[in-house]
Amino acid sequence: MDFQDCVKFANENPICYLATAEGDQPRVRAMGMWFADETGFYFNTETNKALAKQLNDNQKVEIIFHASKGGKVMRVTGKVELIDDMAIRARCLNDRPFLKDFGIKSPEDPLLLVFGIRTGEAFFWTMADNMKEADLPRVKF
Numbered sequence: 001m002d003f004q005d006c007v008k009f010a011n012e013n014p015i016c017y018l019a020t021a022e023g024d025q026p027r028v029r030a031m032g033m034w035f036a037d038e039t040g041f042y043f044n045t046e047t048n049k050a051l052a053k054q055l056n057d058n059q060k061v062e063i064i065f066h067a068s069k070g071g072k073v074m075r076v077t078g079k080v081e082l083i084d085d086m087a088i089r090a091r092c093l094n095d096r097p098f099l100k101d102f103g104i105k106s107p108e109d110p111l112l113l114v115f116g117i118r119t120g121e122a123f124f125w126t127m128a129d130n131m132k133e134a135d136l137p138r139v140k141f
Contacts, residue, residue, distance in 0.1 A: 003038065003141045006122045009074050010036040010065050018043070019062045020054040027054060033065075034092060040118035040141065041076060042083075044092050046102060047113045055080050055115060063117070071126055078120020078141075082113065089114050 010016070014033040019026055029051065034042045041063065045051050055061070063076040083089065089107035092114050093099055104112045121138045129136055 001124065001137060001139060003122075003139050005124075006074060006076070006139055006141070007036045007038065009067070009072075009124070010041055010076075013065045013067050013074075016063050016065045018051075019064075020051065021058050021060070022050070022054050027051075031063075033063075034095065034114075040078075040081075040116045042088075042092075042114070042116045044096065044099070044112065044114045046104070046111050048111065052113050055082070055113075061117065073125045074122055075125060076117060076120060076122045078117040080115045081118050082115050 010033060014035075016031055016033055017028055018031045019028045021027065027050070031043055034044055036042065059080040061078060061080055063078075065074040065076070067073070086107045089112060092112070093104065093107060099112065102111070103109075119141065121140050123136045123138045125133065125136060
């Protein structure tokens, strides 16, 4: 197992669950991952959402990607990096034209928050691994 296996799994199963913290209260929400590649996992949201404040206050997150068939799960733990690169932000708007319906007009728009998890670790889990989580191999990225 290597990081390319993680990238492939995430891209095949982009609907995921992202956990953040608001003070001492965990917050989990369903997300549609934008894409994953050899540099990490990428998402977007809007700066007026609670998610944006939570990411600014505490960059540590955990994500669960779940295959709809077979029950395989990939857990990713890492640290969010906010993306200011205008080329990446422009690509986000190009790839996700529905963002314009939310009022985001350009890559410079302060309403757009693009973020990536570029460092962390990931591992796969199935019901066969129940009670063995600590022994499962991790992929560092």
